[in-house]
Amino acid sequence: MSTLEGTPNPEAPNPQLPIVQKLRVRYAKRDRLRFTSHRDFCRAFERAVRRARLPIGFSSGYSPHPKISYANASPTGAGSEAEYLEIGLTEPCDPAAVRQALDDSLPPGLDVLEVVVAGQGALADRLQASVWTIRLPDVDVDAAQAAVDAFLAADAVEVERMTKKGVRTFDARGDTLSLGVAAADGDQPCAILTVVLRHDTPSVRPDDVLAGLRSRGGLQVEQTPVAIRLAQGPLDEETGTVGDPLAPDRDAP
Amino acid sequence: MPVESLFPRLEPLLPSVSKPIQYVGGELNATVKDWDAADVRWALMYPDAYEVGLPNQGVQILYEVLNERDWILAERTYAVFADMEAVMREHGIEQFTVDAHRPVSAFDLLGVSFSTELGYTNLLTALDLAGIPLHAVDRTDDHPIVLAGGHSAFNPEPIADFIDAAVLGDGEEVVVAISEVVREWKSEGRPGGREEVLRRLAVSGGVYVPQFYDVSYLPDGRIQRVVPNRPGIPWRVTKHTLMDLDAWPYPKNPLVPLAETVHERYSVEIFRGCTRGCRFCQAGMITRPVRERSLQTIGAMVENGLAKSGLDEVGLLSLSSADHTEIGEIAKQLGDRYEGSNTSLSLPSTRVDAFNITLANEFSRNGRRSGLTFAPEGGSERLRKVINKMVSEEDLIRTVSAAYSHGWRQVKLYFMCGLPTETDEDVLQIGELAKKVIEVGREVSGRKDIRCTVSIGGFVPKPHTPFQWAAQLDHETTDERLRKLRASVQSDKRFGRAIGFRYHDGKPGTIEGLLSRGDRRVGRVIEAVWRDGGRFDGWSEHFSYERWEAKTAEALADEPVDLDWYTTREREYAEVLPWDHLDSGLDRDWLWEDWQDAIDPSGAREVDDCRWTPCFDCGVCPQMDTEIQIGPTGRKLLPLSVV
Numbered sequence A: 001m002s003t004l005e006g007t008p009n010p011e012a013p014n015p016q017l018p019i020v021q022k023l024r025v026r027y028a029k030r031d032r033l034r035f036t037s038h039r040d041f042c043r044a045f046e047r048a049v050r051r052a053r054l055p056i057g058f059s060s061g062y063s064p065h066p067k068i069s070y071a072n073a074s075p076t077g078a079g080s081e082a083e084y085l086e087i088g089l090t091e092p093c094d095p096a097a098v099r100q101a102l103d104d105s106l107p108p109g110l111d112v113l114e115v116v117v118a119g120q121g122a123l124a125d126r127l128q129a130s131v132w133t134i135r136l137p138d139v140d141v142d143a144a145q146a147a148v149d150a151f152l153a154a155d156a157v158e159v160e161r162m163t164k165k166g167v168r169t170f171d172a173r174g175d176t177l178s179l180g181v182a183a184a185d186g187d188q189p190c191a192i193l194t195v196v197l198r199h200d201t202p203s204v205r206p207d208d209v210l211a212g213l214r215s216r217g218g219l220q221v222e223q224t225p226v227a228i229r230l231a232q233g234p235l236d237e238e239t240g241t242v243g244d245p246l247a248p249d250r251d252a253p
Numbered sequence B: 001m002p003v004e005s006l007f008p009r010l011e012p013l014l015p016s017v018s019k020p021i022q023y024v025g026g027e028l029n030a031t032v033k034d035w036d037a038a039d040v041r042w043a044l045m046y047p048d049a050y051e052v053g054l055p056n057q058g059v060q061i062l063y064e065v066l067n068e069r070d071w072i073l074a075e076r077t078y079a080v081f082a083d084m085e086a087v088m089r090e091h092g093i094e095q096f097t098v099d100a101h102r103p104v105s106a107f108d109l110l111g112v113s114f115s116t117e118l119g120y121t122n123l124l125t126a127l128d129l130a131g132i133p134l135h136a137v138d139r140t141d142d143h144p145i146v147l148a149g150g151h152s153a154f155n156p157e158p159i160a161d162f163i164d165a166a167v168l169g170d171g172e173e174v175v176v177a178i179s180e181v182v183r184e185w186k187s188e189g190r191p192g193g194r195e196e197v198l199r200r201l202a203v204s205g206g207v208y209v210p211q212f213y214d215v216s217y218l219p220d221g222r223i224q225r226v227v228p229n230r231p232g233i234p235w236r237v238t239k240h241t242l243m244d245l246d247a248w249p250y251p252k253n254p255l256v257p258l259a260e261t262v263h264e265r266y267s268v269e270i271f272r273g274c275t276r277g278c279r280f281c282q283a284g285m286i287t288r289p290v291r292e293r294s295l296q297t298i299g300a301m302v303e304n305g306l307a308k309s310g311l312d313e314v315g316l317l318s319l320s321s322a323d324h325t326e327i328g329e330i331a332k333q334l335g336d337r338y339e340g341s342n343t344s345l346s347l348p349s350t351r352v353d354a355f356n357i358t359l360a361n362e363f364s365r366n367g368r369r370s371g372l373t374f375a376p377e378g379g380s381e382r383l384r385k386v387i388n389k390m391v392s393e394e395d396l397i398r399t400v401s402a403a404y405s406h407g408w409r410q411v412k413l414y415f416m417c418g419l420p421t422e423t424d425e426d427v428l429q430i431g432e433l434a435k436k437v438i439e440v441g442r443e444v445s446g447r448k449d450i451r452c453t454v455s456i457g458g459f460v461p462k463p464h465t466p467f468q469w470a471a472q473l474d475h476e477t478t479d480e481r482l483r484k485l486r487a488s489v490q491s492d493k494r495f496g497r498a499i500g501f502r503y504h505d506g507k508p509g510t511i512e513g514l515l516s517r518g519d520r521r522v523g524r525v526i527e528a529v530w531r532d533g534g535r536f537d538g539w540s541e542h543f544s545y546e547r548w549e550a551k552t553a554e555a556l557a558d559e560p561v562d563l564d565w566y567t568t569r570e571r572e573y574a575e576v577l578p579w580d581h582l583d584s585g586l587d588r589d590w591l592w593e594d595w596q597d598a599i600d601p602s603g604a605r606e607v608d609d610c611r612w613t614p615c616f617d618c619g620v621c622p623q624m625d626t627e628i629q630i631g632p633t634g635r636k637l638l639p640l641s642v643v
Helices: A030-034 A036-050 A096-103 A141-153 A207-218 A247-251 B007-016 B057-067 B082-089 B117-130 B172-187 B194-203 B282-286 B295-309 B327-337 B352-364 B381-386 B392-403 B426-443 B475-490 B506-517 B522-529 B545-555 B563-567 B588-599 B618-622
Strands: A022-029 A067-073 A079-089 A110-117 A131-137 A158-163 A165-169 A176-183 A191-199 A226-233 B040-046 B074-076 B109-113 B145-149 B213-217 B222-227 B266-269 B312-317 B344-346 B371-377 B410-417 B451-458 B499-502
Touching: A022 A096, A030 A079, A030 B007, A036 A067, A036 A096, A036 A110, A079 A191, A079 B194, A096 A110, A110 A247, A131 A207, A141 A191, A141 A207, A158 A207, A165 B522, A176 A207, A191 A207, A207 B282, A226 B057, B007 B082, B040 B057, B040 B172, B057 B074, B082 B117, B082 B618, B109 B117, B109 B172, B117 B506, B117 B522, B145 B194, B172 B194, B266 B295, B295 B312, B295 B327, B327 B344, B327 B352, B352 B371, B352 B392, B371 B392, B381 B426, B392 B410, B392 B426, B410 B426, B410 B475, B426 B451, B426 B475, B451 B475, B475 B506, B506 B522, B506 B545, B506 B563, B522 B545, B545 B563
Parallel strands: A079 A226, B040 B074, B040 B109, B109 B145, B266 B312, B312 B344, B371 B410, B410 B451, B451 B499
Antiparallel strands: A022 A079, A022 A110, A067 A079, A131 A191, A131 A226, A158 A165, A176 A191, B213 B222
16 A cells, blocks of 8 residues: 655656645445456546545646555455545545545445544554455355365365466465355355455455365355455454454544 | 346356456446337447447447437447357357346347448447347348448448448437437337338438348449339438537537546547548548537536546547647637646647647646657658648658657657559658658757657548549558668668657558448458458457458459459449449549549649638538538637536
8 A cells, every 4th residue: 555645846747735634435346346446446436536526636746646545455356345545635625525525426336435534553554354255156055064164174275376477376274264154045045155354465365265165175166156345454363353444543533 | 018137147257258347337427218218229339349439439429419318218339359259159148238238139229330340340249149130131120220320331331231221421410310210110000110110211311221222233343333222212322410519519428437448538529520631531521521619619518528527638639630720729728727637638639730739738738748649641742742631841840840849759650651653762751751850859859869650551542532443552562662661761770769660561451441442242251251250350469361361252252353353453433333322422523533633643733621712612511501610719718617
């Protein structure tokens, strides 16, 4: 996560106004717009900022960039109720009004849920773990439970993922803090996994957990799974629960 | 009857295809209307990938014009990539619109906008995926009317078998007129079926229905005649011209995609038409006369477009934007308004004119001085006279000198190769010109790091231009000429690295030539290429010359014509051209005289621009009952509205 700090360099071309307020934004990627890639979202958000006429700060230089920093974006195709970013403004604004203006300026499906004034400390440091739900259509709950049990019983579960540098092998088990199974409502069989993943490098993703369930627990998934991030925030190591990363800002004086 | 969305079936398949965002829609300012509340429903297609098609102005304008009427519904569809096509075939998913994911086959009309002939194979993919028979004659009352528009529709003969109708010219008014005919026919209970609604469209004289015309051929392969085969069908079909562009300030609600597209800017067409008279330029010939938007309308469109879209770049488009009568004021006043706002303005500047540098300076007040593009088109002064592009070497040197002295470091020059009467010597002159440009640039800037990029396209003769009778240069000779040019520049150590070349091989130009001036027999070639896997022919990574060459030979084996006959053969005055029954307003005899003026052995004669000199009788205004609409208005931008 890049920083929004720093005073503009008056020597640089296109000197810009200083940042006087930082706001933290929680937003959701829902329904069909979960197929928005992070790059796509960045462009859409910058346009929304302009449509909303926010007094956004810019970097100086030949090619000024708006002061927006993104934290730990979810993968393309995954839905999310808990994405975060930070913006730097050149005039102080009412966070509730900013939330409304940004939400009105984004297409339905990219929804701005909350905006708070940034307090002390870096937002990225608070994003330590995520809660995911993974919907598995046509998968029987008992079969899913058996695979989960096998997965959890292992000390380590090696999975492979294609990265820009080629196939990478890493452990998906260690950062899986909890993994539960439930049945979805309705007539069709459908298992729903709830998983808490610690953020690490490389970060274990829902896809990696499914790969581990397949290799270790023999889980067969024919229909396309849908993963949704429900929360991300500070991790309580004792209880394994994920807190609200904006709570310290909200409670700040 | 309600039409169900295909999205629930599509959604689980999207993670397996590349760039799934291009298929989900949900763009800002997209419109989804109640299916049952509309009397007439259009699917609008741009026959290329979403990233190319979405920014297309024509589709965006018609989408908005149609959807503004409460009785019309319009949605958009684009060409799907090969991976998506395979997935759709495997799972039996039809060609869909991105707005509400409705099947294209359920619409009343499928309107396809062709900017280039290389989109023809993509039309066939879309028809096939939609479950619409490829051949118009095989369609029933249940299938949409397939309608072609765009510049390529000025010769739709190569796709005559696949379309039900074609429309020439500006679409804004005629799409509503067509919708009215379809609504009336539907409300009467569809009397006479498909044939009757097509007949009603055709008798208006403004919609071309190929199946109502018979084409006969002479033994040597030339066309004998094109004759209406039903009573009441007009002999000629005329183009449409929108007058008073200020009354049509579209797009008002620009579509803003989530996916990355080829143009990430809000575009305002500052005028339509061009009378510069460049003899190779189809766009300039078929869009006459010049109709300007006023400075105040342009200012209001820019303000509204930026506010509605959130884009930070504005393009002021036209065929020759610096020719707007108030371009200096537009540049200055918009420059003042957006200075310091991190909004950038751009003018595709193609004319070689020192005034362009003043404009470019206005448009780059934030300090960015990257590159400027000019299009002398012909390497030698003799050749520039042939094509009626009146730029002297002196003009060019003065212009680039001004550019380099204002801090621009890179100039891009655009040329064509294969123009009528061209010799090796004309093409070698391109290199000499580029060397002079670098020399003067080094001199005035006092810097060594200046560059000149020479970009070269192969000339393709187009219908409705004075060069419609010309022989196209074969791609072997084109490539050979350009090899000599490159060698002559690279052999000179003083310029080797300062001059860059951009040129792709000439083969796609040969196929573009076949499709541009082809007749109905070329339809067999298109279909054979498509059946053999031809897709996205405008993309060099997908285009296969070998396939086109082989399928052309096969499909035309029983005809006295071949690939060369369509491309490298010069036509005579008396030959019936495939598009002679389609009226762009241009007088055929004027075109022929202009062609003769171009190739006169004693030297080409030039034609001036009728905006500033008397009418030269090209025929468009009297034939179409139109007139030149230009300023200056002498007005100022209206103040920004308070939000």
